[in-house]
Amino acid sequence: MAYAENWNGYVAIKAQSAKGAQASGAGAILLPTSGGAGGQLSKTAVQSALVRHDAQQLRGRHGSRRTSGTYSSEIGIGRTDSVWEALMRSAWSAANLAITQAAMTSVTTGANTIVAAAGSWITEGLRVGDVIRATGLPDAANNGKNLRITGLTALTITVAETLVVNAVADTGFTITRPGRVLTNGAAGALTRTYFTIEEYMYDLDASELYTDCRWSRGMIRMNADGLLDTEFGWTGTGEMEVVNGVAAPHFTSPADPTEISIAASEAVIRMGSADVLDLTSFDFTMDLQPSAPTTVRPDKLSPDVFLGTFQASMNMTLLLKDLQALADFDAETQLSLHLLASENEASPSDFFSLVVPNFTLGSFAKSALTKAGGARTVTLSIPADLVGKDTRGGAFDPTTCKIQVSNAA
Numbered sequence: 311m312a313y314a315e316n317w318n319g320y321v322a323i324k325a326q327s328a329k330g331a332q333a334s335g336a337g338a339i340l341l342p343t344s345g346g347a348g349g350q351l352s353k354t355a356v357q358s359a360l361v362r363h364d365a366q367q368l369r370g371r372h373g374s375r376r377t378s379g380t381y382s383s384e385i386g387i388g389r390t391d392s393v394w395e396a397l398m399r400s401a402w403s404a405a406n407l408a409i410t411q412a413a414m415t416s417v418t419t420g421a422n423t424i425v426a427a428a429g430s431w432i433t434e435g436l437r438v439g440d441v442i443r444a445t446g447l448p449d450a451a452n453n454g455k456n457l458r459i460t461g462l463t464a465l466t467i468t469v470a471e472t473l474v475v476n477a478v479a480d481t482g483f484t485i486t487r488p489g490r491v492l493t494n495g496a497a498g499a500l501t502r503t504y505f506t507i508e509e510y511m512y513d514l515d516a517s518e519l520y521t522d523c524r525w526s527r528g529m530i531r532m533n534a535d536g537l538l539d540t541e542f543g544w545t546g547t548g549e550m551e552v553v554n555g556v557a558a559p560h561f562t563s564p565a566d567p568t569e570i571s572i573a574a575s576e577a578v579i580r581m582g583s584a585d586v587l588d589l590t591s592f593d594f595t596m597d598l599q600p601s602a603p604t605t606v607r608p609d610k611l612s613p614d615v616f617l618g619t620f621q622a623s624m625n626m627t628l629l630l631k632d633l634q635a636l637a638d639f640d641a642e643t644q645l646s647l648h649l650l651a652s653e654n655e656a657s658p659s660d661f662f663s664l665v666v667p668n669f670t671l672g673s674f675a676k677s678a679l680t681k682a683g684g685a686r687t688v689t690l691s692i693p694a695d696l697v698g699k700d701t702r703g704g705a706f707d708p709t710t711c712k713i714q715v716s717n718a719a
Contacts (some may be wrong), residue, residue, distance in 0.1 A: 399598075438460065523545065527598065535575070578650050646667045
């Protein structure tokens with residue numbers, strides 16, 4: 311008899327064409343995992359209320375079925391694009407939005423600006439929080455690096471990075487928003503995506519196969535000298551089967567992502583108008599409040615998985631060097647956050663970008679005075695109640711959260 315070893319298996323996922331249409335065959339991808347509870351089948355225990363004269367209990371029965379799962383992982387370019395898409399209940403934009411002099415005539419550069427002579431960056435599709443790259447500008451230092459848009463008008467792009475100033479009009483430029491952008495679904499157009507998830511164990515030549523699963527929770531977490539860790543959670547209707555022998559594995563040759571994981575040291579967080587350079591830990595959670603209700607039906611399954619409103623929350627701890635965050639908390643200042651996590655490679659580096667454009671701080675908690683050596687810290691908490699859709703319009707996406715990845719597909 312073979313026993314299942316800790317490492318000898320995989321998790322494969324594939325989107326279904328519809329609820330009840332179990333995915334199969336080719337086209338699945340492996341979900342790199344670093345732990346987590348995995349898929350779980352649970353059943354409600356239904357107790358008999360009969361009173362017996364021998365002071366013993368009549369065996370109860372199984373009631374409704376539930377399936378759910380959580381997987382820990384790490385951010386790597388292109389690894390989990392389909393999961394983020396399902397969590398946002400939207401669709402990735404088309405890749406590589408490029409804008410040239412044909413739309414904007416010419417540009418000049420300031421210390422933090424790219425200024426056009428005509429046209430509109432907003433009309434062409436750019437928004438605050440996008441990451442862009444320039445090519446064809448006369449100063450080589452301005453080309454081929456990731457630039458975070460912090461302000462945007464029809465003619466002026468303001469970026470967080472420092473540029474070489476050049477007041478001479480240039481007509482040979484291209485401004486590209488690389489990769490694809492994902493925002494929360496528009497009203498009335500939310501996408502309902504169901505997945506088939508297989509957990510295959512080589513030693514047993516058997517799989518747990520979960521159908522009609524909806525991704526319902528996503529987390530990004532990082533600590534100093536760590537990687538950008540993630541955790542994904544799903545909720546199912548209760549549909550699960552064990553397959554083995556010739557039926558296992560269920561999916562045919564799932565694609566195995568090969569990208570490296572991104573380190574926290576390669577990431578930068580901008581909150582408000584400044585980069586946070588003294589961060590020790592950060593976490594971001596999106597929760598869709600899943601519900602798989604119980605109904606009376608012979609298969610004991612839930613009729614569907616229902617998701618609630620998009621809830622986002624964050625926590626961060628940083629070295630205490632001023633009281634600006636306390637002032638922002640006191641004044642209920644509207645803030646934004648931009649996480650840009652890049653691969654360790656020559657510019658332009660591949661990246662994962664997360665923007666939370668509209669929130670206020672929920673607490674400001676400083677560490678205690680102590681005789682021991684070390685720096686004092688402050689922990690900032692942003693509960694879901696204080697995170698909302700950006701309603702400013704124009705140069706701002708109408709979204710609670712925006713993700714951009716540099717890969718085209």
